[in-house]
Amino acid sequence: MKRSEAVAEAAITLLAERGMRGLTHRAVDEAAGLPPGSTSNLARTRAALLELTLSRLTALEEQVFAGALVGEPPTVAELPDLLARVLQVQLHDRRRTLARYELALEATRRPELRRIYDRAGRRFRDPAVALLAAAGSADPARHGRRLVAYGEGIMFDAIAGAGTEPSLDEIREALRELLAGMLGGQQTSR
Amino acid sequence: MKRSEAVAEAAITLLAERGMRGLTHRAVDEAAGLPPGSTSNLARTRAALLELTLSRLTALEEQVFAGALVGEPPTVAELPDLLARVLQVQLHDRRRTLARYELALEATRRPELRRIYDRAGRRFRDPAVALLAAAGSADPARHGRRLVAYGEGIMFDAIAGAGTEPSLDEIREALRELLAGMLGGQQTSR
Numbered sequence: 514m515k516r517s518e519a520v521a522e523a524a525i526t527l528l529a530e531r532g533m534r535g536l537t538h539r540a541v542d543e544a545a546g547l548p549p550g551s552t553s554n555l556a557r558t559r560a561a562l563l564e565l566t567l568s569r570l571t572a573l574e575e576q577v578f579a580g581a582l583v584g585e586p587p588t589v590a591e592l593p594d595l596l597a598r599v600l601q602v603q604l605h606d607r608r609r610t611l612a613r614y615e616l617a618l619e620a621t622r623r624p625e626l627r628r629i630y631d632r633a634g635r636r637f638r639d640p641a642v643a644l645l646a647a648a649g650s651a652d653p654a655r656h657g658r659r660l661v662a663y664g665e666g667i668m669f670d671a672i673a674g675a676g677t678e679p680s681l682d683e684i685r686e687a688l689r690e691l692l693a694g695m696l697g698g699q700q701t702s703r
Numbered sequence: 704m705k706r707s708e709a710v711a712e713a714a715i716t717l718l719a720e721r722g723m724r725g726l727t728h729r730a731v732d733e734a735a736g737l738p739p740g741s742t743s744n745l746a747r748t749r750a751a752l753l754e755l756t757l758s759r760l761t762a763l764e765e766q767v768f769a770g771a772l773v774g775e776p777p778t779v780a781e782l783p784d785l786l787a788r789v790l791q792v793q794l795h796d797r798r799r800t801l802a803r804y805e806l807a808l809e810a811t812r813r814p815e816l817r818r819i820y821d822r823a824g825r826r827f828r829d830p831a832v833a834l835l836a837a838a839g840s841a842d843p844a845r846h847g848r849r850l851v852a853y854g855e856g857i858m859f860d861a862i863a864g865a866g867t868e869p870s871l872d873e874i875r876e877a878l879r880e881l882l883a884g885m886l887g888g889q890q891t892s893r
Contacts, residue, residue, distance in 0.1 A: 532809060534724050611811060617863040618804055619722060634865025658866060659857070659877050665864060666856020667849070673807040674855060675824025676848060687849050694884025 519545045520552050521569030524562060528612035533619060538562065563626055567616045570609060571633035577602050578637060589648045592692060597685040600664050610672055637661055648696060656695045663691055709735045710742050711759035714752060718802035723809060728752065753816055757806045760799060761823035767792050768827060779838045782882060787875040790854050800862055827851055838886060846885045853881055 514522070523545035527536045541552040541562070556562040581599045603610050620626040642657030650656045667684060670676035679687070704712070713735035717726045731742040731752070746752040771789045793800050810816040832847030840846045857874060860866035869877070 530812070532723050532812065611808065614804070614808055614863075617859075618801065618808070621801060621863055622720070622722065631865040638865070655873065655876075658860070659880075662856040662860040662864075662866065662877075663853050663881075664856070665859055666852040666854070669807075669855055669859055670848070670852040673804075673811055674852075675821040675828070676852065683845065686845075687852075690849075690884035691853075691881055692884070694880035694882070 516547070516551065517555055517565060518569060519547065520555055520562075521566045524566040525570060525609060525612040528566070528615045529608040533615055536562070560623060560625060563616065563619060563623065564629060566612070567620075567626060567629050567633075570613055570616065571629065571636075573609065574603065574613070575633070575636055578640065582640060586647060587644070589692075589696070592644060592648060593685045593689040596660070596664070596688050597681055600667060600684050600688075601681050604668055604671055604678060607672055610668060614669070614673060634661075645695070648692070650695060659695070660688075660691065663688070706737070706741065707745055707755060708759060709737065710745055710752075711756045714756040715760060715799060715802040718756070718805045719798040723805055726752070750813060750815060753806065753809060753813065754819060756802070757810075757816060757819050757823075760803055760806065761819065761826075763799065764793065764803070765823070765826055768830065772830060776837060777834070779882070779886070782834060782838060783875045783879040786850070786854065786878050787871055790857060790874050790878075791871050794858055794861055794868060797862055800858060804859070804863060824851075835885070838882070840885060849885070850878075850881065853878070 520541055523541045524536060527540055527544055531540075538552040538556075538559075539549065541547075542549050545551070552562065556565045578599055581595055587595050616626065617630060620630045638657055638661050641660050642653045645656040645660065646653035667679065667687060671678045710731055713731045714726060717730055717734055721730075728742040728746075728749075729739065731737075732739050735741070742752065746755045768789055771785055777785050806816065807820060810820045828847055828851050831850050832843045835846040835850065836843035857869065857877060861868045
């Protein structure tokens with residue numbers, strides 16, 4: 514692992530375990546097992562450290578999503594299962610998803626972080642729009658955004674809200690229902 | 704306003720504007736215009752300050768939700784509009800919703816905060832389950848949870864994610880589609 518990756522991984526762990534208050538250059542050095550000053554050498558400011566961390570995180574999440582889309586384009590009937598599996602990977606990586614939520618909130622206060630977050634968001638939203646278009650949605654741009662929002666809500670509820678973690682079956686059924694409502698109900702069979 | 708309410712309001716503002724790192728007893732004294740030490744007198748520890756703040760926040764959000772449910776029980780056709788209006792109030796109160804997200808993440812690390820958050824969550828989820836049951840859902844417990852998760856996702860996406868804020872029409876249409884998918888498509892007319 515490159516040193517920048519080790520730093521980002523340690524920062525992700527600290528964000529998940531201790532929140533924004535627990536993330537300091539010194540804590541990252543310690544958590545990554547690096548000599549004091551290593552994190553500062555790589556990312557001088559707090560802003561730079563946050564940007565490095567978010568960039569690494571979004572690259573990792575993108576790999577999960579891209580991996581799911583390898584191969585033949587899914588049929589409409591296959592969509593709920595495909596999307597449920599992507600969500601479940603992120604749900605099981607609680608550490609990474611919690612860190613992303615911390616960074617999403619921090620991005621409301623830091624324009625440069627917002628820019629990275631938004632760019633990453635488009636890399637999830639654009640494939641969702643394309644899947645909805647291929648599925649015959651009458652308004653794929655809107656439906657794609659809502660599908661991403663639903664996934665986000667299911668994850669947030671399970672990880673940080675008052676919900677319990679849904680099973681793969683439950684996520685699949687939830688997505689099947691949303692898609693049925695969007696597409697008019699005939700196209701996604703049980 | 705009681706002093707405890709002034710302290711909680713100032714804490715909510717600090718959480719929204721500066722995040723968990725910006726919330727200190729001293730900053731709350733200053734933001735609330737209170738003499739130094741006032742916040743400490745009221746909530747000695749950081750945990751106590753967080754609990755006071757979350758309790759106030761959930762009481763305020765509950766008022767919004769309860770207000771929307773006053774009067775005759777809604778028909779199925781009225782549900783999307785009713786729920787969209789509740790979501791829009793919370794979307795427009797960006798300060799309060801951001802503070803709630805900060806506290807939701809902190810609650811993953813503090814069991815006492817989690818307990819308050821979960822109790823409040825049930826006060827939203829239980830009416831959602833009742834509304835779905837009245838609307839003829841075959842599985843109101845599951846559908847109620849998913850409806851709350853969808854609302855959460857739409858809000859999180861608009862406020863902290865990469866999305867733009869949806870209009871009332873867009874939220875209503877999104878809820879109408881989800882409910883149509885849940886209820887089999889016949890019961891929610893445009």
